[in-house]
Amino acid sequence: MEDTQMDEGNVVLEMETPVADVFVPPSIHRDETLRGETYTHFSPVPPSLNASESDPSRGVPCVLGVDEAGRGPVLGPMVYGVFYLPITQSEPLLKTTHHFDDSKVLTPAVRSSLMETLCIADTDLHDTCGWAISSLSARDIGANMMRPAGATYNLNAQAMDATAELIQGVLARGVNVREIYVDTVGPPAAYQRRLERIFPTVKITVAKKADSLYPCVSAASVCAKVTRDAALEVLYDAWAQSARERVGGGGEEGVDGEEVLSWGSGYPSDARCVAWLKQNMHPVFGWGPECRFSWGTAKDMLETKGGIKIEWPADEESTNPLTNFLVANGNGRMDTDELGAWFGSPAGLEAF
Structure with a gap:
């Protein structure tokens, strides 16, 4: 039984690990990613939605889904995604034609292919649907969570604000959003009430496993996951290049045989991630903008594995x-x- 559980766990981690040839969507802002900055990206609104910033109610009635990727990892950003399209198209286009599903049950190759189709002009997805992401950098997540007592900005609050900002951004672009479906953060009822106070004219449904129940949430999940995977690869490639230059080699190993480790999926449960953290921890500065210093894995390692304690x-x-x-x-x-x-x-x- 233990071996089976371990195998299942390894399969999950492999599904979460970015592949080398992952599609890099336009939502990857390379400079901001490498600087450890939080940012948002909005796709152009499809002309078919007849968006009108002055009177959105005249546009095609749309449904919008919200989901995130990367809530638990110690490495890389947490990415929130929204996806919108005409209400009448949600089920036939996303579920029947393109087979969107919760990104965690889709292979990296399938997720990447769906995202690429969404970004190619003159396809049914590109011409009918719109999407946006908010990439909350690891550096900002950690800094907000480690504020002084009384000013802590916890992860749920950051997630709520990112969700509201993305929805507001879509509405501000004139999209006639009539229904919103959200994969929950915490108790669904409390989360739904908060969103209803912010957007009182829109029908809002917050539910557990929404990414498996509502196609628009599944599509938002894919946008968020592919963006996070690509961001993780951008961060890793920059680190790996620097590591190879330090050890004097151009391949996976330096001239002295020192291996340039993969950091795997970035989850604390991934042995590759933990090994990378241990091997690449600076005793004073810890790690770069790819790491969430507020996570217990990173904090404990700095305190017990050779980090220098500084008392202010x-x-x-x-x-x-x-x-x-x-x-x-x-x-x-x-x-x-x-x-x-x-x-x-x-x-x-x-x-x-």
């Missing part, structure tokens, strides 16, 4: 006036020479 002085508000830092003379009065060193000496009339 207490952040106490000072009640001392600026003049307390100036030197007084023997009479208890401020030395004018000292003040002059700080602010400059006063000029006499003779200067004019």
Whole structure:
């Protein structure tokens, strides 16, 4: 039984691991990705939707799905995706013709092929559907979660804001969105109420396993997953190139036989990911913008596996006036020479 479970776990990790020839969609903003920045990308609105920014209600009634990829990994961004198309086309186009499904049950090759078709002009997907993503960088996720007490911006809140921003962006482009389906973050009812307060005129359904139930959510799942896979490859290629240059080789190993490790799927449960983290941890700076420092895997490794502990002085508000830092003379009065060193000496009339 244990062997079977392990094999099943390995299959899941392989399905989550980006393939070398993954399609790189236009949602990959290379510069922002390498700088560890969060960004959004919106596809052009198909002309067939008759979008009207001044009066969206005149456009074709559309359904919009929301899903994410990469919530759990310690490496790489978390990507939220939205996908919209005419309500009447959702089932026949996405489910019957193109067989969209939850991205986790589709092979990397199938996901990549669906995304590529979506991005090719003059195809039924490209001409009928629109999509957008928000790539929340690992650096920003970690920084937000590690804010001082009382100001923490947790992952659920970041996810909620990313979802609302994407939906608002689609509405702002004049798309007549009538129905929204969302794969839940936390309790579905509470999440749905929050979205209904933000978008009171739209029918909203938040459900568990929505990516398997609603084709538009399945399509959003594919957009998010392919974008994350490609982003992970961009980050890995940049790191690997730097590693090869450091060890003096051009292949998978350097001249001294030092292997340039794969980081696998980026999940903490992936032995390849853990091995990469251990081998490439800087004792002070940890890792680059590809790593979520707020994850227990990274924090524990820095604290117990050779990371240098740095203690910052207490952040106490000072009640001392600026003049307390100036030197007084023997009479208890401020030395004018000292003040002059700080602010400059006063000029006499003779200067004019």
